[in-house]
Amino acid sequence: MDGRVRIRVDHGLCVGNAMCVALAPGAFAHNADRQSEPLDPYDEAVDTILDAAASCPTGAIRVEDAGTGEWLFPPRGS
């Protein structure tokens, strides 16, 4: 992996509690509807992004390797 990831937020699941914004403000920001939007480009360590994804109470965040497309979070099969 080259260190870059692609982040997706499912707005059908996001409840806007801002956990991801608090944990990884360089990678997520709220839009006018108080839903999380991934920032592109982001300025955050990948581990921090993965921690934020894992902290989302509704599982709205998916993270994949930008180079290979491999899902990094959630793990495949979950």
Ligand code: SF4
């Ligand atoms: S932590 Fe999850 S539910 Fe909360 S704002 Fe971020 S994506 Fe939305």
